[in-house]
Amino acid sequence: MAPHPRLPAPPPLASLLEQGRVALFLDFDGTLVEIASGPDVIIVPERLAGGLQRLSDRLGGALALVTGRSIDNLHQFLGPLQLHLAGSHGGHVLAPDEAALREAEPLPEPVTNALAGFAASFGLLFERKAHGGALHYRARPELEDETHSFAIGLAEAHGLATKAGKCVIELVWPGADKGGAVDLLIGQPPFAGAMPVFIGDDVTDEDGFAACARLGGFGIAVGERPSTAARYSLASVKDVHFWLDL
Numbered sequence: 498m499a500p501h502p503r504l505p506a507p508p509p510l511a512s513l514l515e516q517g518r519v520a521l522f523l524d525f526d527g528t529l530v531e532i533a534s535g536p537d538v539i540i541v542p543e544r545l546a547g548g549l550q551r552l553s554d555r556l557g558g559a560l561a562l563v564t565g566r567s568i569d570n571l572h573q574f575l576g577p578l579q580l581h582l583a584g585s586h587g588g589h590v591l592a593p594d595e596a597a598l599r600e601a602e603p604l605p606e607p608v609t610n611a612l613a614g615f616a617a618s619f620g621l622l623f624e625r626k627a628h629g630g631a632l633h634y635r636a637r638p639e640l641e642d643e644t645h646s647f648a649i650g651l652a653e654a655h656g657l658a659t660k661a662g663k664c665v666i667e668l669v670w671p672g673a674d675k676g677g678a679v680d681l682l683i684g685q686p687p688f689a690g691a692m693p694v695f696i697g698d699d700v701t702d703e704d705g706f707a708a709c710a711r712l713g714g715f716g717i718a719v720g721e722r723p724s725t726a727a728r729y730s731l732a733s734v735k736d737v738h739f740w741l742d743l
């Protein structure tokens with residue numbers, strides 16, 4: 498992938514750490530693992546979980562994964578993790594000992610049924626999550642507009658919110674966003690006082706970039722998607738792994 502057209506590469510992590518403590522907030526899909534044709538067929542490097550754990554130790558525990566996936570789903574791919582985890586776009590946040598820092602409810606059943614029904618009718622993939630539900634149209638990109646209209650209408654009818662991403666639109670509870678996860682975690686002991694840095698590839702990561710900038714840190718956008726709130730960029734998942742020394 499070509500380098501980001503507008504944003505420079507970040508300074509090396511080692512040089513940031515020479516200046517003071519750093520807290521890292523890492524998106525998962527498209528940042529730590531390559532985008533694949535569906536949520537269940539991603540390829541997770543064997544060394545990834547161990548590498549994240551070592552990086553967290555290097556940062557004194559100031560590392561969190563902040564993902565749109567549910568935390569259970571993340572565990573299926575990475576195994577048990579002694580890390581802070583924010584799933585469902587920040588709607589559900591756990592400390593390393595699994596104490597809940599933020600909890601969320603499942604979506605109402607009629608909403609889940611409506612999403613599943615729409616997916617079945619149009620040949621889309623419905624991803625059922627603990628605290629949300631996603632319609633994936635990667636296999637039928639021509640249905641983007643129709644899928645978005647349906648999801649937005651359904652969300653409005655039930656007082657819910659939507660999150661749009663790469664070939665996906667999801668229904669979530671209002672207030673779930675990655676910036677909120679950063680705001681919550683930066684008040685926790687391993688993160689407090691450290692410079693926050695958020696790395697992500699998708700639209701939903703912009704809230705995380707903006708929160709870090711507001712808190713004196715910055716965002717790093719991954720890939721070619723133009724970012725409005727990041728200060729730096731890295732071209733690919735491979736470059737993220739290199740920058741993090743995973």
Ligand SMILES: O=P(O)(O)OC[C@H]1O[C@H](O[C@H]2O[C@H](CO)[C@@H](O)[C@H](O)[C@H]2O)[C@H](O)[C@@H](O)[C@@H]1O
Nearest residue numbers: 525526532533534535536564565566663664665
């Ligand atoms: O916040 P993230 O960790 O980036 O999660 C965002 C969504 O990622 C997953 O969907 C995306 O990745 C899939 C696998 O590569 C891809 O097939 C899909 O098109 C992408 O949108 C995940 O399935 C969602 O639940 C996450 O919200």
